[in-house]
Amino acid sequence: MSRCDSEKLAPQHKSAFFSFIKSLATFKGDLASLTAPPFLLSPQSIIEFSAYWAEQPCLFVAPSKEEDPEKRALLVLKWFLSTLRQQHNNKDENGKKKRMKPLNPFLGELFLGKWVDDCGTTNLVAEQVSHHPPITACNIWNDTHGVRLQGHVAPKAYFSTTVHIDRKGYSVLHLDKYDEDYLITMPKIHIEGIMTGSLCPELSGATYIRSSSGYTAKIDYSSKGWLSGKKNSFVATLFHDDKQNEPLYTAEGQWSGDFCMKKVATGEVVESFNVDSVPRTPLTVTPVEHQHPLESRRAWQNVADAIHRNDIFAVGHEKTKIENEQREMRKIEKVEGREFPRRYFTKAKQDLVAKSLTEGMKRHASMQGEMEGHHGVWMWDEQKYRRVENNRAQGIKSPMRTRFDSGIGGILLDPDLVESV
Known part of the structure; x- marks a missing residue:
């Protein structure tokens, strides 16, 4: 029996799938540049994954309502753990198997949306700030509760007995009321069941959430073994930085299901939690026909439609069209000497905020690696955002050049993007 509790490949797809796996095993470099078989492609771009951070806004803003810094740190840990299921599980909320390979965002791709519920309005802006290497930056904020999350992630996929995805980058959660910051790193991913066609992602390694208030959570991830254990398992400890060997709380269970949090000193179960116990608030996105040409669902609409129709020829044609447009744009920029x-x-x-949170930490080497390397540091620019919003409020529309079929190339004349280089 497979360790992955998932559906297997359809018989008609097996040959193409194993040919693809063979190509993975001999490929050198980042797997993002490889084209996956259409039946594995998701109609969703990776940039949309930013939305998983705040699908349950009440959990996202909950730390802002807690006066005790120790309990705030525990609430931040709870919120973070609650974001993992939808982001990494191989099935959606209806139990339907997800397609495993999301679309690779192009440079400048945008994903904008908001959640509106009893917690007020929680806004999301995500942008693909780099294509080589791929880097997605995002900003999520709720002004009602003074909570914001800013970060960037640079995934790199490679093959070593299976597909592995390392994610450099980090996010910083800020609470206005307490002027408090939490530095968050992301777990590594590997795909299990790849040799049987029963694909499911698993998390591995350790990640940290370190607070400026002096508390740190360490989360260790593990998968189901051949003989024992459960899939999607984790054990987390919350400790004060002055006493790293004396955990205050532990959280243990499955990030895809149930977990419980205990107070170490007393053994008391503080909370038993199931990720489905808190309803997800639907994300509101502008209708495709009214979106900016750079917005993800408008840009990839023809590709997504072809994927839904299982039209492999149309998928290839539409994807190639966008990819060729992007190559042409990069050539023009190079010739004109601009970025x-x-x-x-x-x-x-x-x-400086993220840097300060890694300094002086005994285990800081485990976090410092996320701060360095090729991915760079991408910061939210409030002035740029205000300029775009002011133009929109004044009814200023971006003139679009019809250089390319998809309209993506039209951003060359977008006044919102004009800046000194």
Whole structure:
């Protein structure tokens, strides 16, 4: 029996799937550049994954309502754990198997939306700030409760007995009321069941959530073994930085289902939690026909439609069209000696908040690696955002050049993107 509790490949897809796996095993470099078989492709771009951070806004803003810094840190841990299921599980909320390979975002791709519920309005802006290497930056904020999350992630996929995905980058959660920051790193992913066609992702390694208030959570991930254990398992400890060997709380269970949090000193179960116990608030997105040409669902609409129709020829044709347009745009920029302007984010030399949260930590080497390397640091630019919003409020529309069929190339004349280089 497979360790992955998932559906197997349809018989008609097996030959193409194993040919694809063979190509993975001999490929050198980042697997993102490989084209997956159409039946594995998701109609969703990776940039939309940013939305998983705040699908349950009440959990996202809950730390802002807690006066005790120790309990705030525990609430941040609970919120983070609650975000993992939808992001990494191989089935959706209806129990239907997800397609495993999301679309690779193009440079400048946008995903905008908001959640409106009893917690007020929670806004999301995500932007693909780099294509080589791929880097997605996002900003999520709720002004009612003074909570915001800013970060960027740079995934790199490679093959070693199976597909592995390392994710450099980090996010910082800020609580206005307490002027408090939490630095968050992301777990590694590997795909299990790849040799049987029963695909499911698993998390591995350790990640941290470190607070400026002096508390740190460490989460260790493990998967089901051949003889024992459960899939999607984790054990987390919350401790004060002055006493790292004396955990205050533990959280243990499955990030895809149930877990419980205990107070170590007394053994008391503080809370037993199931990720489905809190309803997800639907994300509101502008109708496709009214979206900016760079917005993900409009840009990939023809590809997504072809995937839904299982039209492998149309999928290839539409994807190639966008990819060729992007290559042409990069050539033009190179000839003209300019760089594609980012709409909402700006590359910075360093992030002083994130840097300060790694300093002095005995285990800081485990987090410092997320701060360095090729991925760079991308910061939310409030001035850029305000300029775009002011133009929208004044009814200023971006003139679009019809250089390319998809309209993506039209951003060359977008006044919102004009800036000094």
